[in-house]
Amino acid sequence: MTRPTDTAPTTVAAEAAGRHRAANAAGDARPAKGDLLTVDDVHVRFHTRNGVVHAVEGVSLTLREGEVLAVVGESGSGKTVFTRRVMGLISGSRETDVEGTVTFDGITLSDLDAKGLAGVWGKEIALVLQDPMTSLNPVKRIGAQITETLVLHHKLSKQDANARAVELLRSVGLSEPERRVRQYPHELSGGMRQRVTIAIALSCSPRLLLADEPTTALDVTVQAQILDLLGDLQSRLGMAMLLVTHDLRVVRSRSDRIAVMYAGRIVETAPTKDLFDAPRMPYTEALMNAVPPITGPNHVRLAVIPGRPPNLLSPPSGCRFSPRCPYAQDRCLTEEPPLRPASELPGGGIEGHSYRCWYPVGTPENAEARRRNVERGETAAGTPVTGEMVPA
Numbered sequence: 001m002t003r004p005t006d007t008a009p010t011t012v013a014a015e016a017a018g019r020h021r022a023a024n025a026a027g028d029a030r031p032a033k034g035d036l037l038t039v040d041d042v043h044v045r046f047h048t049r050n051g052v053v054h055a056v057e058g059v060s061l062t063l064r065e066g067e068v069l070a071v072v073g074e075s076g077s078g079k080t081v082f083t084r085r086v087m088g089l090i091s092g093s094r095e096t097d098v099e100g101t102v103t104f105d106g107i108t109l110s111d112l113d114a115k116g117l118a119g120v121w122g123k124e125i126a127l128v129l130q131d132p133m134t135s136l137n138p139v140k141r142i143g144a145q146i147t148e149t150l151v152l153h154h155k156l157s158k159q160d161a162n163a164r165a166v167e168l169l170r171s172v173g174l175s176e177p178e179r180r181v182r183q184y185p186h187e188l189s190g191g192m193r194q195r196v197t198i199a200i201a202l203s204c205s206p207r208l209l210l211a212d213e214p215t216t217a218l219d220v221t222v223q224a225q226i227l228d229l230l231g232d233l234q235s236r237l238g239m240a241m242l243l244v245t246h247d248l249r250v251v252r253s254r255s256d257r258i259a260v261m262y263a264g265r266i267v268e269t270a271p272t273k274d275l276f277d278a279p280r281m282p283y284t285e286a287l288m289n290a291v292p293p294i295t296g297p298n299h300v301r302l303a304v305i306p307g308r309p310p311n312l313l314s315p316p317s318g319c320r321f322s323p324r325c326p327y328a329q330d331r332c333l334t335e336e337p338p339l340r341p342a343s344e345l346p347g348g349g350i351e352g353h354s355y356r357c358w359y360p361v362g363t364p365e366n367a368e369a370r371r372r373n374v375e376r377g378e379t380a381a382g383t384p385v386t387g388e389m390v391p392a
């Protein structure tokens with residue numbers, strides 16, 4: 001995603017951007033805006049004592065060079081399992097079934113063993129997690145944690161690595177970087193620690209950054225700063241980013257495309273503007289109605305999404321959103337809707353917009369389903385329909 005920035009690029013950022021440009025100018029086979037990550041029909045199932053958890057089911061998506069794709073969904077929808085599978089951190093075992101392929105720049109990651117993956121992690125692909133304390137070593141100084149990656153992957157001398165560590169900390173907005181390199185993680189605030197993990201992630205100028213709820217553990221004011229920092233670095237470095245979050249608000253101005261996940265599946269995907277302008281899947285609409293408007297009175301009453309996401313040990317038959325959907329009809333309880341292109345709807349839709357629903361939002365069929373449910377006071381799944389639940 002390209003966003004205007006009024007700050008001059010740091011040396012680190014300029015160097016990395018230059019590296020990518022030089023690679024292309026030199027006739028590198030990588031296209032400037034080609035597909036970088038392709039995920040095809042990925043499934044992850046966990047065999048537990050209580051049964052099989054269908055955590056991710058048939059997820060496919062593509063991420064282009066330099067693009068920001070947000071994966072959004074409530075807690076428990078399979079976002080983290082999906083991200084970990086993309087990284088190769090979950091592989092097949094007696095307890096875990098995995099299916100599908102993950103390809104990064106022509107390399108099939110899903111076929112690589114730990115040694116093969118080590119050549120890609122931290123070098124071409126980096127990960128930023130929710131809790132910086134899980135990524136940082138509590139008994140090692142900040143500087144050492146950055147330099148070890150630089151020495152390993154870049155073969156820098158200790159002195160050069162130290163200088164680069166200071167520069168990286170400066171580029172992620174940490175004050176007094178010369179002092180910070182000598183500190184331990186517990187001496188920094190949560191926001192500062194997350195800046196350090198971002199500096200480590202960026203130390204090898206990755207082409208893809210996976211950020212799984214990178215700000216959920218932080219205070220609200222710090223959340224925005226960290227997200228802005230990530231967006232700024234992403235556009236300066238020309239990295240692609242998969243931004244995983246439960247909060248639709250944070251991705252509206254920070255993503256090019258959005259994939260909405262529900263109960264292990266992608267239920268809607270579209271360019272960000274199109275998704276906000278014309279959501280088709282009732283779950284996306286419900287997520288939007290549950291988000292307070294940025295402008296307007298702060299006493300505005302929010303619509304609620306009734307119930308909870310389904311237990312993935314035994315998801316509902318038919319459409320998985322049916323127990324919570326205000327428009328649910330009989331068909332929804334027995335037949336699962338496929339992912340269909342919005343361009344096939346009357347009035348059309350933008351290329352790349354797909355949704356799963358028998359009664360898509362904005363169609364006469366949806367209006368009729370709504371009318372029927374309001375009239376009988378409940379949906380076909382027996383969920384009471386209230387004014388709050390059904391958008392006017």
Ligand SMILES: Nc1ncnc2c1ncn2[C@@H]1O[C@H](COP(=O)(O)OP(=O)(O)O)[C@@H](O)[C@H]1O
Pocket residue numbers: 046048053055073074075076077078079080081082312
């Ligand atoms: N190792 C595991 N064994 C069994 N179930 C798991 C395991 N890891 C995750 N799950 C289940 O997979 C589902 C998706 O989890 P997760 O990907 O963490 O959701 P999200 O990140 O969207 O909140 C949840 O029901 C969770 O309990």
Ligand code: SF4
Pocket residue numbers: 281282283319320321322323325326327328329332337356357358359360
């Ligand atoms: S209308 Fe039916 S198919 Fe569409 S989201 Fe609701 S329950 Fe699912």
Ligand SMILES: [Mg+2]
Pocket residue numbers: 079080081213
């Ligand atoms: Mg998660």
